Amino acid sequence: MKKVLVGMSGGVDSTVTALLLKEDGYEVEGLYMKLHSKPGYHEVHLARAQKAADFVGIKLHVLDLQYTFNEKVFQPFIDTYEKGQTPNPCALCNRNLKFGEMIKFADKIGADYLATGHYIKTDGKYFYEAEDDTKDQSYFLFYVNKDILPRLVFPLGERKKSDIKDFAASIKGLESFASQEESSEICFVDTTYTDLLKDYVEVDKPGEVLDTDGNVIGEHKGYMHYTIGKRKGFTVNGAHDPHFVLSIDAKKNQITVGKREDLACNYVELENLNMFNDEKEFDTHVKLRYRTKAVACHVIIEGNCAKVTLKEDVLGVAEGQAAVFYDNNKLLGGGWITKTANKTA
The missing domain is CATH 2.40.30.10 (Translation factors)
Incomplete structure (x- = not known):
C-alpha cells in the first residue's frame, strides 16, 4: 500500500483530499503546518484540522515552521515592499514550505507521495491548469522544485469547487466544513498589507508625486501605500483626468504618475x-x-x-x-x- 502525506489546513479542500485518497486505498497521514504567528489563528485551524483527521480516521502531525516562514516568506514580503515592488508571498511559501519542508517531512515518515487540496493537475513532469478555472492555483505553484513533481498528487485538479462543497455537505460529519468561509489569498494579512507593514517599517512618510517629465505635481502619503496602476490616495495639483501610479522610487520616496495609456x-x-x-x-x-x-x-x-x-x-x-x-x-x-x-x- 502506497503512503501519502496530506497537507491539512482545516478547510474543506484538504479534508476532502484526505478522504478521497483514503477511499482510493492509500495509507494516509495528515500534516498541519504552523506557518505565520498571527494571534489566535492556529488554535482555530489546528482544531479544525484535527477534527477532519479524526473524521477521516488518520494520524495528524503538527510541524512548527514559524521561524522558517518568517525567514523565507514573511521577511522577503516586507523587503519587497521596502524596495517599492509588489511581492508574491504565496509562490515563495509553496516552494519553500508547502512543497519544500513538507516533502522533507514526507521523507521522514516514509511517505511515497505528497498531496494537497490545491486546484491544479500534474503528470509528474509538468503542472497543468485545474479543471475549475475559477479556482486554478497553477500561477502560484510555478516556483515549485520540478524534481518533486513525480511525487505530487492533487485529487481536486479534475473537480469543480462547487462539487467539492456539495460532496462535503452530503456527508454526515462534514457539513460544517462545506459551509466554512474561504481563507484569504494572503493568510497572514488580516485587513490590508499596509496595516501589517506599519508594525515593521515606516509606511506613513509623505513624499513627492512626479509627472513623466520629472516635475513635482503633488504629494503622496508614503510610497509603500502604492502599487503599479493604483489611481487613488495621492494628490495631483490641478488634475481633471485620472492619474495612475507608473513607477515607484523607494530611495527617494517618490512616485511617478501618468495617464492610463502610460x-x-x-x-x-x-x-x-x-x-x-x-x-x-x-x-x-x-x-x-x-x-x-x-x-x-x-x-x-x-x-x-x-x-x-x-x-x-x-x-x-x-x-x-x-x-x-x-x-x-x-x-x-x-x-x-x-x-x-x-x-x-
Missing part, C-alpha cells in the same frame, strides 16, 4: 527562473499577474534570466511579481519580474 508594457525581464522545460528560445503565453489572461510572447532565456517580448500591451505590470509561462493549459515555468518597459512608446 501603464502599457510590452517587454519584461525576469530573474531566478524555475523552468520545467529546457528550451532557450520559444513562443508561448505568459501571465504577469494572478487572475489575468495569458498573453502571447517571445521568450529568450540566458542563464537564470529571461527577456520576454509581449505580442500585445499589458497595463500595470509590477516589478516583484511573477511571470508564468503557459502552453495552452500546461505550465512551462516562470520567473520574477525585475524590469518592465514599453519599447514602442
Whole structure:
C-alpha cells in the first residue's frame, strides 16, 4: 500500500483530499503546518484540522515552521515592499514550505507521495491548469522544485469547487466544513498589507508625486501605500483626468504618475527562473499577474534570466511579481519580474 502525506489546513479542500485518497486505498497521514504567528489563528485551524483527521480516521502531525516562514516568506514580503515592488508571498511559501519542508517531512515518515487540496493537475513532469478555472492555483505553484513533481498528487485538479462543497455537505460529519468561509489569498494579512507593514517599517512618510517629465505635481502619503496602476490616495495639483501610479522610487520616496495609456508594457525581464522545460528560445503565453489572461510572447532565456517580448500591451505590470509561462493549459515555468518597459512608446 502506497503512503501519502496530506497537507491539512482545516478547510474543506484538504479534508476532502484526505478522504478521497483514503477511499482510493492509500495509507494516509495528515500534516498541519504552523506557518505565520498571527494571534489566535492556529488554535482555530489546528482544531479544525484535527477534527477532519479524526473524521477521516488518520494520524495528524503538527510541524512548527514559524521561524522558517518568517525567514523565507514573511521577511522577503516586507523587503519587497521596502524596495517599492509588489511581492508574491504565496509562490515563495509553496516552494519553500508547502512543497519544500513538507516533502522533507514526507521523507521522514516514509511517505511515497505528497498531496494537497490545491486546484491544479500534474503528470509528474509538468503542472497543468485545474479543471475549475475559477479556482486554478497553477500561477502560484510555478516556483515549485520540478524534481518533486513525480511525487505530487492533487485529487481536486479534475473537480469543480462547487462539487467539492456539495460532496462535503452530503456527508454526515462534514457539513460544517462545506459551509466554512474561504481563507484569504494572503493568510497572514488580516485587513490590508499596509496595516501589517506599519508594525515593521515606516509606511506613513509623505513624499513627492512626479509627472513623466520629472516635475513635482503633488504629494503622496508614503510610497509603500502604492502599487503599479493604483489611481487613488495621492494628490495631483490641478488634475481633471485620472492619474495612475507608473513607477515607484523607494530611495527617494517618490512616485511617478501618468495617464492610463502610460501603464502599457510590452517587454519584461525576469530573474531566478524555475523552468520545467529546457528550451532557450520559444513562443508561448505568459501571465504577469494572478487572475489575468495569458498573453502571447517571445521568450529568450540566458542563464537564470529571461527577456520576454509581449505580442500585445499589458497595463500595470509590477516589478516583484511573477511571470508564468503557459502552453495552452500546461505550465512551462516562470520567473520574477525585475524590469518592465514599453519599447514602442
